[in-house]
Amino acid sequence: MSIYDTLAELNITLPPVAVPAAAYVPFVQTGNLVFLSGHIAKKDGKPWVGQLGKNTTTEEGKAAARAIAIDLMGTLHAAVGDLNRVTRIVKLMSLVNSTGDFTEQHLVTNGASELIGQVFGTKGAHARSAFGVAQIPMGACVEIEMIVEVA
Template sequence: DLMGTLQAACGGDLNRVKRIVKVMSLVNSTGDFTEQHLVTNGASELLGQVFGEAGVHARSAFGVAQIPLGACVEIELIAELG
């Protein structure tokens, strides 16, 4: 979904992405789960594979008690477009 949203923001052309600036991840977690960063790795790795050096980004991952609509993970992305 995130890549599709980014592609739509680029008018369908992902080559317009100059760089991925930041990724923030909210992970539906219990109080004793502390590995939210590992859950977020998949998104970071995909961005690196798709955008190469331009996909290197700042990142934060947080555990939350509940995400709307029962989602497991919510990811926010900030990208610089050209």
């Protein structure tokens, strides 16, 4: 089954690439690896603002991470032209805007990891890091970057 068939079954429409908010590019390809810059969580087209452990729940953070995964796939599609070229999702790195005593960054990041696995199957099994940070640009609750291998 095509990646696009899976996305359609999940009712997911890929967004266009977001315009970078600073001095960087949305992706860089070197050889067979594509590095996607960090994408912040958005809700209704605006930064999904919040801090886990203060005013955002783990489930809300997980939904934000899932939304980022959709944005990342949109950027990846723009980078490589066809998501069926993906041979492996290599790694996700997740930054979770959280209080010092919040310890569920890994559960928040599952929102992205689980969707990537659903869409890409065994090619979506990836290495991952999830960090708690004091702040993310524009007050967003989560930011995720991704490294992908393509044919």
